[in-house]
Amino acid sequence: MPSGVGLVETRRTVVFDGDRPLRLASGGEVPKVEVAYETYGELNADRSNAVFICHALSGDANAAGHHEDGDPDRPGWWDNIIGPGRPFDTDHFFVICANVLGGCKGTTGPSSIDPATGKPYGLRFPLIQVRDLVTVHRALLAELGIERLLAAVGGSLGGMQAMQWAIDHPGELDGALVIAASARLSAQNIAFSAVAREAIMRDPDFNGGDYYETGKRPDRGLGLARMIGHITYLSEESMREKFGRRIQDAELPRYGFDVDFQVESYLHYQGQSFVERFDANTYLYLGRVMDYFNPFEDPIHVQHQIEAGDTSFLVLSFDSDWRFSTSHAREIAAELRLAGAPVTFREIASPHGHDSFLFPIPDYHETVTGFMGRLARQRGIAGS
Amino acid sequence: MPSGVGLVETRRTVVFDGDRPLRLASGGEVPKVEVAYETYGELNADRSNAVFICHALSGDANAAGHHEDGDPDRPGWWDNIIGPGRPFDTDHFFVICANVLGGCKGTTGPSSIDPATGKPYGLRFPLIQVRDLVTVHRALLAELGIERLLAAVGGSLGGMQAMQWAIDHPGELDGALVIAASARLSAQNIAFSAVAREAIMRDPDFNGGDYYETGKRPDRGLGLARMIGHITYLSEESMREKFGRRIQDAELPRYGFDVDFQVESYLHYQGQSFVERFDANTYLYLGRVMDYFNPFEDPIHVQHQIEAGDTSFLVLSFDSDWRFSTSHAREIAAELRLAGAPVTFREIASPHGHDSFLFPIPDYHETVTGFMGRLARQRGIAGS
Known part of the structure; x- marks a missing residue:
């Protein structure tokens, strides 16, 4: 399947610097944060059609399309779901993907130069949490002039970011798509x-x-x-x-x-x-970000946050995923519902295990398309 | 639970040497093989009450009891199933356990001295197979003057040895207890x-x-x-x-x-x-012995072998074992039955996963006791 969005490029922007360092949830600071990101499709006039893709552990900003020096037959890691006529339909939505904080594909992380020493951070980079990843995504959106997303979406660690975003920042997301994720890692x-x-x-x-x-x-x-x-x-x-x-x-x-x-x-x-x-x-x-992730640790707080917002959730799992099995997704759905959120939960049949979220499984893609269409109609914009 | 057999010691004997080297299934040779073993209970007059315990990957000859310099509270690895009144009842059975070929607890293996060089073998030790482990067990039995076993028994790699023994040497085992084992490792x-x-x-x-x-x-x-x-x-x-x-x-x-x-x-x-x-x-x-294990590769051969013998099989699995799940045990039972063997198969409920075979689970121990009692009555000796 050829890429739907074709040739793309990664851009970079500094979102924290100087007297405005990144303040972390732990209390620590990162003095300067640069973000690598890509966008597909066009932002509409009232800036209401933005969809933010949060990547998983080994992902990067190149979610769709290919770079000029790249192999057109090996497009971005989620190309099959992003593009004209695809579930994240770039004829209707403005899709953004950014390398996460702590990453190694253009966004500041442990391999970046520590301004204090002029050498790479290594393990002197501070421990970060999912909420810090979200903070950096939001700083990028502020630069792009986007105050509210049609949706934040992600698989695995990406789903954790979408979930945390909805909890920490009520009123910023119409929808959160939490796919093959977990609200707390099991002992295994x-x-x-x-x-x-x-x-x-x-x-x-x-x-x-x-x-x-x-x-x-x-x-x-x-x-x-x-x-x-x-x-x-x-x-x-x-x-x-x-x-x-x-x-x-x-x-x-x-x-x-x-x-x-x-x-x-x-x-x-x-x-x-x-x-x-x-x-x-x-x-x-x-x-370690994933190990320590625990967004429902204080359920009363989560309930207050959810009540203050109006995010709809789509929680998906895959029946052969034994890393974050359906029981993880059921827990997420149950805890969100307990907090008062509208949640659609579905388990998708797939033989591909945890990797399923990367595959173009018809039932899965149709479910995402349907959910995105409802969000679009609700917001009064054209869906796919 | 204190050890039933109390103080024990490991003995050593050379079973292959000089003009009688160990010939391996692969065609290779090991010039000298020493075996470390222990026995519990007494061999009866007609030498018909011997039970051979085959250990798993990390086991050794000390299956029951404790050594003089050992901690009495930390007896052998399978102490809870061996001793007076226990499933392998040492009031009635003569129980033998030997460190396997390739081991590091007294039996010749890669850490032993290669007589050809005067240095430890290391990776110059030849690749071995489950059938070679059985060959060495049989050489030990020959030294002990035992021609036929009441039972060969083992969990995991131990169960593979019991299975291979029954297939390769028909007429040598009244019973084979194949516990938490596999007839062929899965890709995972x-x-x-x-x-x-x-x-x-x-x-x-x-x-x-x-x-x-x-x-x-x-x-x-x-x-x-x-x-x-x-x-x-x-x-x-x-x-x-x-x-x-x-x-x-x-x-x-x-x-x-x-x-x-x-x-x-x-x-x-x-x-x-x-x-x-x-x-x-x-x-x-x-x-690697386990990776390559494939005793039913030639089902016609296995059928001939099984028909030539009279071994009864007890195949056990544990419902929480995901290393060698019940589906592995069902395959073993089905292939043995197809070859014409009498097979009792049971799945035991246990929360302990693959390690379950090491735990004194009542249902499990009662099943083993019952099977051993039937073998004993069949052979005309007292069971437990």
Whole structure:
């Protein structure tokens, strides 16, 4: 499927600086924050058709389309859902996606230069929370002159941002689309996160997070973390169908400790390609953002916030997702309803596990299209 | 619960040596094989009451009781099922447990001295298969003057050995107890195994498997492998109950990259205590033994073998085990029945995940007691 939005480019803007540093939820500060972002479609005259895409752990600002120097056959990570005639219809909506705070694709994060030292932050970058990611998104919107969104949307960590946004800033979102997300990681989720973090931090080339100027990077550890992650992104069923017990490039097993089974080869490839495009410290920071995420910790506060706003929620899960299973989504829906929010909840049938939110599953895309159409009509703008 | 068998000791015996090397299923050879083993109870006059315990990946010969220098409160790994009045009743049965070939607890493995070089084998130890583990168990039995077992029994990798034994050597087992095992690892199982292997092999201190004389061991990698393993040994439910999102030794999160949640602390402890007692190369070899295990690859052969014997099978699974779920056990039972074997299959309710086979769950222990009683009556000896 060719990209619907075609050629795009990433822009950058400084949203916090000088006497206006970013103040974090923890009380800490980041003196200067630059944001990398992309937009697709046109902002309408009354600035009412903006849709903000929040990306997941390994995402970036390039959600749709391709860059001039990029492969047109490998467009942005959510290209199949963004574009003319697609659920986030760029004939009607102005779609924005920004690399998150703490990221490594153009937005300020641990690999950025700390103005205080002139060197990369490394682990001296402050711990951040989902609400800080939202603060930076809002600063970007302020720059773009947008006060209210038609929708904030995201899968996984992206869904957490949409959820937190609706809770922290009532009256800013018509809709929040919370897809394959969780309101609190389970012990098993935290366990996987811990092992991935350990894999990175135990790599001698990690060097306490200060590897940017050593000529070595913790690629072994980061690759391992990504391999672990991928096991949790796929379903057991999809792994069985994709790989089974088949041997890579051979009929018979080679019997040894090198890669032999196809599933091993797949994980190796995923690990290797990831280290070429991602920063280990960002992986640590965003992993911890998810571990500590707990937006319903104070249900009375959430109820007051929800009552002060008018956001409609679409909460989606996928039946084969065992990272954030449907029980996570049911908890989100139940807690939002308890707080008084209008919530549509649906479990979508899909074999693709947690990764399902990235796939163009008809039932899923139709559900998103329907929800976006209702938001558009409610706001008095044309839907798709 | 105090140990039923009390003080025990590990004995050692050389079962292959000189002009009688161990010939492996792969065609390779191990010139000398020593076995570490323990026995509990007494062999009866007609040598018909022997029960062989096959251990899992991280087990050893000390299945029951405690050593003179050991803690009486921390007896062998399967003490709760072995002893007077217990399912493997030492008032009636002669119970044997041996460290497996490739192990690191007294039986020849990659940490043993290669007679050809005078140095530890490391990765020069040949690749082994489940059937080789059985070959070594049988050589030990020959030394003990036992030609036929009342039962071979094991959980996980142990169950694989019992299964392979019954298939390869018809007429040697009255019963085979195959508990929490698999007849072929799934793609997801192999994926977890691959990541654990990578964790070890990517540790710079692994040194290609030659770490015995360097003064450094791949403890970081082995600990990580064990942490990954433990996630798959516990159920999501038991993790939630044991740890939830509780913080270790504190009320409030510390917000950082160190261990903070209880589940992280648990995994760290498991990883750390494991490296103190286990060899990384053994982990690699036994992991690969499981990856390649495929006893029903040639179903016609299996049928001939089963028809030539008279082994009764007890196949057990645990409903919360997601490493080797009930679907694995159902496949084993179905394939054995297809080959003509008498099979009793039961799924036991338990919250403990794959580790369930180590717990004294009443329904589980009663099922084993009943099966062992039938075998004993069939053989004309007293059961428990």
